[in-house]
Amino acid sequence: MAVAAPAYTPEQVWTWLAGVPDPEIPVISVVDLGIVRAVAIDDAGGECVVTITPTYSGCPAMQVIAEDVEQALRAHGVGKLRIVTRLSPAWTTDWMSEAGKAALKGYGIAPPVQQVIDISGLTHGVKRHAIRAPEVACPHCGSARTRLTSQFGSTPCKALYQCLDCREPFDYFKCH
């Protein structure tokens, strides 16, 4: 039996994936979050290969994300599908789209403010206490007067902050 060429392009698959929400923060898609790293369609076999990467190594949403991706693509008629998990290069918040950051803010989570986490910040003469918590604007009232309450929040990707003006506590999506 001859294999029919797939009736869709990688660009279309990317568009479809942009409609798959992150299970824990549903206002942002798995594409905006930077979890989807590659989409390839094998010309000969017509197989669609989607490469995803975990945000945190213990992220419990990873399996759900893979299932959601599969379900969405099946609904769009993707027959032959393979989902590959890749660790390296490690996921970074630099891969988050501007649209994704705006959506987070609208949802009440302050988006990451710096570049990728500086893993060298603890060595080579850099004094530990010289590392300051990033200044994060309150997603509710916009005030820059906020303080870090805890490096760890309701999920591994978030830290806890509090606004010193409107007094609201809020989540901050950590740089990673």
Place this chain on the structure above:
Amino acid sequence: MDSNKFDYLLRQGDNALILSQQLSQLCGKGPALEEDMALTNVALDLLGQTRMWLSYAGEIEGKGRDEDRLAYLRDTRELRNVLLVEQPNGDYAQTMARQFFFDTWHYFLMRGLVDSSDVRIAGIAEKSIKEITYHLRRSGDLVVRLGDGTETSHRKMQAAIDELWTHTGEMFAYDAVDQAMVEQGVAPAADALRAAFLSHVAEVLEEATLKMPSPDAFMQRGGKQGRHSERLGYILAEMQFLQRAYPGAEW
């Protein structure tokens, strides 16, 4: 099978596994809500790392054991974690002293493993070190807050540092397995790792107004070779109960 590499991977996986299990036991018991969440976040990161290490170990072994079988169906003598991570949670000063010593070593070890000749190990290290950087910042902060806090917190923190210090030498006591990994370019050498560990610990303890014990003090060892304290049996009894009683049970 490269039995040295299998053993080395088990060591990495078992360290993360046992510490994760111990921290998980504190879920709902943290001294403050923020601390409770932080403890379990760290436990979750470590569990994710365990999975990456043990699944690779299972592949190297080539006998069809996956990460679950390695975690749930090995007995104490087969576990390769360092003695530090099986020390009791104790009071919060002990929990944090254990964490701070572990995080400091873990951080510098991963910095070395990022350049491992084994690309799979390098990838796991690259993924893990970002998480560990946050772990270390937090545990260092807490050692400083408790050490340079009240008279009581200072006394308890110093006691915890002194108590656990004897478990901070084993990581740098390289045996034939570690040495084989160094020779293959898989793992970093012990000397530089130990120097970086001692330097960071000294910096934090000074800021915390705590006294650093002697680096030349007697150090306990044996965990990496499977000689553990009695306590590990109790940890495994709870952790492995379900899979022992109901083999193959799934969610």
